[in-house]
Amino acid sequence: GAGVSQSPSNKVTEKGKDVELRCDPISGHTALYWYRQSLGQGLEFLIYFQGNSAPDKSGLPSDRFSAERTGGSVSTLTIQRTQQEDSAVYLCASSLAGTTYNEQFFGPGTRLTVL
């Protein structure tokens, strides 16, 4: 079946512009996560959705970052007034939450470059 998909795969933007990153989770997965991976670093948790609600937003680095999820499916991560330090690969993952087996399946990521 189809895995997690993300778009765009690459995004180059100018400092100060807003960007939207999209994630399509695996069908039927109720849990969705956003992570950020900077060059040579591990994956940094940003936000977790269960259905359409976000019980854990603790990883969002500033109020310039926001995310929403509609219909319990697609999620959008928005970064306003982008800064150069926002450059990273943004990874989305989904899992079949509510079971005892919570493997998170990752998407291919969106590589964001802020000039």
Next chain:
Amino acid sequence: GENVEQHPSTLSVQEGDSAVIKCTYSDSASNYFPWYKQELGKRPQLIIDIRSNVGEKKDQRIAVTLNKTAKHFSLHITETQPEDSAVYFCAASIEGGSEKLVFGKGTKLTVNP
């Protein structure tokens, strides 16, 4: 909050040798410990995981051990092959909590033919 430390950051072995990667965690409530493999330019993929009610788990050439008292867990790869070359990430989470994964910074493993 949870903090995961991973060592070494780079590891180079000869084909056929074993490789060991170690992680420590800080939150004693963590009870789920997955390992992900990320090949260059690709997405992370789960290779093995362990829950806190077991001390060891094996899957062919890979194994993971967990010491809850010391709060550390390790990945062991035996009979390494060039295709094992990748970045490996350990992680910890609290199953039944937010289930977010807290990752280590990764280990770049190179298997030399």
